[in-house]
Amino acid sequence: MGEFGTELRSERESRGIELEAISDLTKISSRYLTALEQNQFEQLPGGVFNKGIVRSYARVVGLDEDFWVGRYMDAYQQSGQLKTDDADWIAFAENVGKSRDQEGHRPDLRLRWAGVLLLLVLIAGLGWFVYHFVRNKASDHGNRSQSPLAGATYVGHAVWPDYEAGADASPQQVAIPAAS
DSSP states (O other), rough: OOOHHHHHHHHHHHTTTHHHHHHHHHHHHHHHHHHHTOOOOOGGGOTTTHHHHOOOOOOHHHHHHHHHHHHHHHHHTTTTTTOOHHHHHHHHHHHHHHHHHOOSSSSHHHHHHHHHHHHHHHHHHHHHHHHHHHHHHHHHHHHHSTTTTTTTOOOOOEEEEGGGGGGGOOOOEEEEOOOO
């Protein structure tokens, strides 16, 4: 029972890391870190926070986090200081962890990406349609404005009759097709 804290402290000291350095890096009170090294688990905040403290401590020191969290849980349960609500929190956290492992690859994530892809295709199609619509309208307008006869309708052209027909003759209307 007393081995957990002693071994944890010896691992830290063998690497030349001060307790204050761990406290500064993890933002965990040095009071909690000292309690952890002295197996005074009743002074720790409780619940899943204790596992987080051990995990952070092990990470800074360079130890295997999962191994040391497991060792802490064994030492905490053997110490007889395990509270009912701590046991409930621990069981809850373990169940959450197990359910996350079983989820695997989330199918709803694939559906989101398919929706994003469909939206991009629709936006690209709409952009292509608008581009070609505006381009055709601009080219139609450009063709009309370039022709001097654009928009004019020819009813006909006055053709003067032959002089032999007489002096009273009036001009006649002759139909000429409109330019297209």
